[in-house]
Amino acid sequence: MTYTLEAIREIYDLPLTTLIFRAQQIHHRYQDPAGVQLCQLQSIKTGACAEDCKYCPQSSKYDTFVETEKLMETERVLEMAKYAKTTGASRFCMGASWRDVPSNRQFDSVLETVKAVHDLNMEVCCTLGMMTLEQATRLKGAGCKVYNHNLDTSPEFYKQIITTRTYEERLETLRNVRQAGLEICSGGIVGMGETIDDRLGLLQQLANMDPQPDSVPINALIAVKGTPMEDLEFVDSIEFVRMTATARILMPKAMVRLSAGRTKMNEEMQALCFLAGANSIFLGDKLLTTANPEKNKDLQMLEKFGLHAVAPDVCREYHVRGDAVNV
Ligand code: SAM
Ligand code: DTB
Numbered sequence: 480m481t482y483t484l485e486a487i488r489e490i491y492d493l494p495l496t497t498l499i500f501r502a503q504q505i506h507h508r509y510q511d512p513a514g515v516q517l518c519q520l521q522s523i524k525t526g527a528c529a530e531d532c533k534y535c536p537q538s539s540k541y542d543t544f545v546e547t548e549k550l551m552e553t554e555r556v557l558e559m560a561k562y563a564k565t566t567g568a569s570r571f572c573m574g575a576s577w578r579d580v581p582s583n584r585q586f587d588s589v590l591e592t593v594k595a596v597h598d599l600n601m602e603v604c605c606t607l608g609m610m611t612l613e614q615a616t617r618l619k620g621a622g623c624k625v626y627n628h629n630l631d632t633s634p635e636f637y638k639q640i641i642t643t644r645t646y647e648e649r650l651e652t653l654r655n656v657r658q659a660g661l662e663i664c665s666g667g668i669v670g671m672g673e674t675i676d677d678r679l680g681l682l683q684q685l686a687n688m689d690p691q692p693d694s695v696p697i698n699a700l701i702a703v704k705g706t707p708m709e710d711l712e713f714v715d716s717i718e719f720v721r722m723t724a725t726a727r728i729l730m731p732k733a734m735v736r737l738s739a740g741r742t743k744m745n746e747e748m749q750a751l752c753f754l755a756g757a758n759s760i761f762l763g764d765k766l767l768t769t770a771n772p773e774k775n776k777d778l779q780m781l782e783k784f785g786l787h788a789v790a791p792d793v794c795r796e797y798h799v800r801g802d803a804v805n806v
């Protein structure tokens with residue numbers, strides 16, 4: 480099925496009640512409606528990035544609070560992963576501020592780290608920038624399961640936020656990721672000054688992939704001082720909820736992740752996002768460089784909502800059955 484922008488807009492523009500109802504139907508049919516996937520992020524190489532992504536505090540082009548840190552050694556990352564596991568995270572996602580994956584000792588070190596985290600029985604995800612098929616294959620061989628590579632926005636708006644790489648290069652990496660047998664985690668950011676059609680254009684790109692991404696992170700822009708986006712207002716909550724619900728309807732089998740920006744969302748807004756079909760969050764006091772809600776507060780919130788942490792394999796069982804709960 481190929482989605483046109485018009486078809487997606489029709490979904491997005493439904494009365495909020497109907498939109499959420501439709502998202503709920505899909506959510507209950509394809510996913511464990513009480514399950515939330517908990518992912519721990521860890522920056523393993525921070526700052527001094529050669530790209531000029533206007534939203535990103537790690538770009539070397541902007542003067543932000545971020546302090547450069549070279550690639551972390553395996554032992555240190557492993558400590559973090561062990562701790563994340565004890566607090567309930569099932570997926571460990573390592574991020575590096577690279578334009579593309581280097582083919583040198585640094586990559587060998589990442590592969591060693593991936594293997595060590597995989598041996599803890601955690602799902603390993605990496606986000607290291609653009610990569611070739613050969614690199615993707617080596618990453619998969621080391622035990623990496625998922626690769627995060629966001630399209631971030633529509634092809635049209637992309638040129639306004641990043642000039643040092645193209646949308647096509649991004650898509651090329653996603654093809655390499657898929658060909659190497661890795662799962663795809665790809666989503667974007669809302670609140671960067673784009674139009675609603677740009678947001679829907681992003682969803683169109685993702686939903687028309689065959690196969691569709693396995694997870695879709697939806698980030699609300701964190702406007703960081705020093706970046707060109709420092710003065711932008713936080714995204715409208717209902718627009719964010721509509722985006723989440725539309726992603727759920729278009730991509731029934733994907734984990735839809737309520738990603739960056741949760742420190743600015745109250746519990747009610749997050750509850751709406753879960754009602755709209757979100758079923759994954761980043762857990763841990765920090766994202767890559769910016770703050771995330773405190774881990775204990777998040778666990779309390781989930782308990783209050785009656786939601787539980789799920790192992791990703793459980794979600795997959797639901798995907799296969801496709802009829803998790805009768806609605
Ligand atoms: N360098 C790699 C890349 O660009 O693919 C991996 C790390 S990069 C920081 C991962 C993602 O973080 C970006 O694609 C973007 O979606 C998200 N991100 C970065 N800065 C953000 C911000 N200020 N607010 C929201 N999301 C942000
Ligand atoms: C994603 O979509 N969001 C995460 C993860 N994938 C790598 C990153 C959010 C970063 C927010 C800004 C920061 O903490 O540096």
Ligand code: SF4
Binds near residue numbers: 528537538539575
């Ligand atoms: Fe670098 Fe990734 Fe940030 Fe862009 S989003 S500046 S590629 S770390």
